[in-house]
Amino acid sequence: MIHLQNIRKRFRRPGGGWFDAVQDTSLAITAGEVFGLIGFSGAGKSTLLRLINLLERPDSGAVIVDGQDLTAMDAPALRRARQHLGMVFQQFNLMANRTVADNIAFPLEIAGWSKADIAQRVAECLEVVGLSDRAQHYPAQLSGGQKQRVGIARALAPRPKVILADEPTSALDPKTTQSILDCLRDINQRFGVTVVIVTHEMHVVRSICHRAAVLDAGQVVEVVEVSDGKVDARSDLARSLLEAA
Amino acid sequence: MEEMTFAAALADLAGMAPEIWQACQETGLMLGVGLAAAILLGGPLGIWLYLSQPGQLFANRLVNGVLGWTVNLVRSFPFIILMVSLVPLTRLLVGSTIGPVAAAVPLSFAAIPYFARLVEQTLREIPRGVVEAAEAMGASPLQIIIKVLLNEARSGLISSLTILTISFLSYSAVAGVVGGGGIGDLAIRYGYYRFQTDVMVAMVLLLVVIVQIIQLLGNRLAARLDKR
Ligand SMILES: Nc1ncnc2c1ncn2[C@@H]1O[C@H](COP(=O)(O)OP(=O)(O)OP(=O)(O)O)[C@@H](O)[C@H]1O
Ligand SMILES: [Mg+2]
Numbered sequence: 001m002i003h004l005q006n007i008r009k010r011f012r013r014p015g016g017g018w019f020d021a022v023q024d025t026s027l028a029i030t031a032g033e034v035f036g037l038i039g040f041s042g043a044g045k046s047t048l049l050r051l052i053n054l055l056e057r058p059d060s061g062a063v064i065v066d067g068q069d070l071t072a073m074d075a076p077a078l079r080r081a082r083q084h085l086g087m088v089f090q091q092f093n094l095m096a097n098r099t100v101a102d103n104i105a106f107p108l109e110i111a112g113w114s115k116a117d118i119a120q121r122v123a124e125c126l127e128v129v130g131l132s133d134r135a136q137h138y139p140a141q142l143s144g145g146q147k148q149r150v151g152i153a154r155a156l157a158p159r160p161k162v163i164l165a166d167e168p169t170s171a172l173d174p175k176t177t178q179s180i181l182d183c184l185r186d187i188n189q190r191f192g193v194t195v196v197i198v199t200h201e202m203h204v205v206r207s208i209c210h211r212a213a214v215l216d217a218g219q220v221v222e223v224v225e226v227s228d229g230k231v232d233a234r235s236d237l238a239r240s241l242l243e244a245a
Numbered sequence: 246m247e248e249m250t251f252a253a254a255l256a257d258l259a260g261m262a263p264e265i266w267q268a269c270q271e272t273g274l275m276l277g278v279g280l281a282a283a284i285l286l287g288g289p290l291g292i293w294l295y296l297s298q299p300g301q302l303f304a305n306r307l308v309n310g311v312l313g314w315t316v317n318l319v320r321s322f323p324f325i326i327l328m329v330s331l332v333p334l335t336r337l338l339v340g341s342t343i344g345p346v347a348a349a350v351p352l353s354f355a356a357i358p359y360f361a362r363l364v365e366q367t368l369r370e371i372p373r374g375v376v377e378a379a380e381a382m383g384a385s386p387l388q389i390i391i392k393v394l395l396n397e398a399r400s401g402l403i404s405s406l407t408i409l410t411i412s413f414l415s416y417s418a419v420a421g422v423v424g425g426g427g428i429g430d431l432a433i434r435y436g437y438y439r440f441q442t443d444v445m446v447a448m449v450l451l452l453v454v455i456v457q458i459i460q461l462l463g464n465r466l467a468a469r470l471d472k473r
Contacts, residue, residue: 053381082383093378096473097396107382109392138472158382 001031001162001194002052007061009047009218021047022058023218031161034188034195036205036212038241044218045198049164052196053085054078066161083111086155086193088165092147094139100150101126101135107158125153128190129183145176152183156193163187165197169204181208202241206231214238254443261444265431265451271345272427275352275417276410282353283360283409290316290357291364292390300373302386316358324416327351328423348425352416356409363405371397400471407463411456418452428452 009022021044029035037045050056051063054070063070070081086107094103101122108118126132129149139147148168155163165184169177185208188195199205205212206229214221214237222235233239258265294316296302297309322330328351335342335350371394379393395402418429428448436445 055377055381076385079383079385082381085381087378087381089374089378091372091374093372093374095375095393095397097399097470098472106379106392110379110382110384110388140473154382164381 001066002027002029002196003062003064004028004048004051005062005064007048007051007058007063009044009051009056009058020218022051024061025218025220026061027213027220027223029194029196031194032188032192033210034185034197034208036209037196037198037215038200038202038205038212039215039237040200040241043215045200045215046166047218048215049166049196049198052162052164053082053087083107083158084160084162086158086160086163088148088151088155088163088168090167090170092139092144092151092171094147094150094154096139099136099138100131100142103139103150104153104157107154111158121157125157128156128187129153143176144172145179148172148176148180149183152180152187156187156191159191160193162194162196165195167198167200170199177204178207184208200241202231214241254447257441257443258447265428265448268426268428268431268448269451271421271425272414272417272429274345275349275420275425275427276413278346278349279352279356279413279417280406280410282349283356284406286353287357287360288364291361292368292394294361294365295368295394296390302376302380302389316361319354319358320362322355324351324355324419325423327355328420343424345421345425345427348417348420348423348427352413352420355416356413359412360405360409363409364402367398367401367405368394370401400467400473403463403467403470407460407467410459410463414452414456414459 004025004027007022007025008020010018010020013019025048037048039045047056051058052065054063058071061071065081065085068081070078073081095106098106104122104125105118108121113121122135123132126135129152131146131149131153134142134146139150142150151168163184168184169180172180181204184195184197187193197204197209206226209226211223211225213223214233214235216237221237222233224231224233224238231238231242233242290312294309294312297305297312299306319327331351331354332342335347338350339347341347375397376389376393379389384392417425417427421427421430422433428451432445432448435441436448
């Protein structure tokens with residue numbers, strides 16, 4: 001579903017010179033899986049995730065999603081492609097002046113859906129995340145966990161093939177974290193949406209990922225498999241992340 | 246100066262009612278034109294100023310530098326000097342340099358960069374992540390401006406407009422004295438040149454009431470629009 005081919009991304013350092021955030025990385029993520037990106041702070045997890053929907057443009061290499069090379073697209077084509085790539089953020093990034101329902105409606109308005117279709121789809125998505133009774137509330141009136149559910153419903157609304165999540169539970173307490181992870185797993189299983197999730201916590205990987213890439217200094221150290229909540233790790237880095245959990 | 250009773254002062258003012266009404270209309274006209282220019286030209290300029298900043302949608306150091314410098318330049322002129330230096334332009338545009346329409350030219354000229362800065366400041370308060378979320382969902386620049394930036398900043402924009410209106414009520418009095426007419430001009434003409442203090446006091450009171458009403462309405466509307 002997602003192929004990253006020889007991706008490089010460097011940032012200009014404030015003091016001068018360059019910093020390699022992602023170094024010659026290739027990764028293949030299969031349709032329907034929950035794929036983790038794990039590593040310590042500064043490893044390049046967020047950058048790699050943002051390269052998938054081209055919020056960051058790679059300096060070289062190709063990003064192929066659902067058979068389409070995003071790096072070769074012009075701006076309008078890229079916008080259309082992004083409408084099928086949901087994104088969930090650590091800080092939720094909801095629009096404060098829109099109700100819950102209108103936040104979820106936003107990507108559908110952008111995509112030109114009719115009012116009736118939007119209303120129906122918003123109701124469905126609210127149902128999925130269990131917030132039907134909060135449709136007319138504003139984000140300021142919700143708890144962190146509820147805000148993230150709105151974020152997930154918003155990502156789900158345009159029936160995306162892929163949802164990208166950057167530390168979706170890092171701003172939440174452990175109990176809420178579990179319910180958000182359950183919600184993402186539920187969406188993956190019911191709708192077959194491929195989920196890519198960034199985290200620095202191994203327990204997130206254990207609880208919902210099928211596989212995960214372990215990152216360090218902008219490189220993939222290894223790709224681990226998860227079976228029955230057990231992570232089969234070989235590298236020292238993956239082991240130390242396991243111990244930290 | 247003859248001694249005046251309160252009753253005499255009231256009678257005086259009542260007799261001037263048509264003139265006062267005319268002055269209110271002139272002030273309204275000056276403000277209306279100035280604010281319209283501020284919204285229609287200063288608004289987009291403020292949005293551009295914001296979007297050309299580093300890290301924003303149309304980040305461009307040169308464009309941002311030139312816009313910012315120009316806005317500062319016009320804003321650094323004392324209003325009275327701006328008025329005088331714009332006399333040729335006013336004559337070109339309006340065909341005359343007296344009357345409320347002529348006074349509206351320098352008012353608009355001052356209002357545009359003023360409001361542009363206010364808009365830029367207001368937009369800066371929107372968290373970057375919210376705009377980024379819209380980008381990630383495939384929103385076009387125009388959709389981001391209208392559906393995200395302006396909607397998220399709407400309450401701050403109303404507050405900015407309130408500040409602008411009140412400042413320009415005072416600027417319009419200056420413009421009035423130099424031939425624009427209006428409430429401020431009336432106060433000066435009767436109160437200062439003809440020693441009719443009652444008229445001056447009444448005009449100042451009228452301005453006080455207008456300012457209070459504008460601020461009250463602005464606060465109400467801003468609060469109602471703010472869901473943060
Ligand atoms: N826009 C940018 N400009 C300059 N440097 C950047 C930029 N974005 C990221 N970096 C740098 O790239 C490196 C990787 O950043 P990234 O955000 O991908 O790390 P991360 O693994 O997500 O870390 P964290 O767990 O702290 O979120 C960091 O050293 C960061 O400082
Ligand atoms: Mg990160």
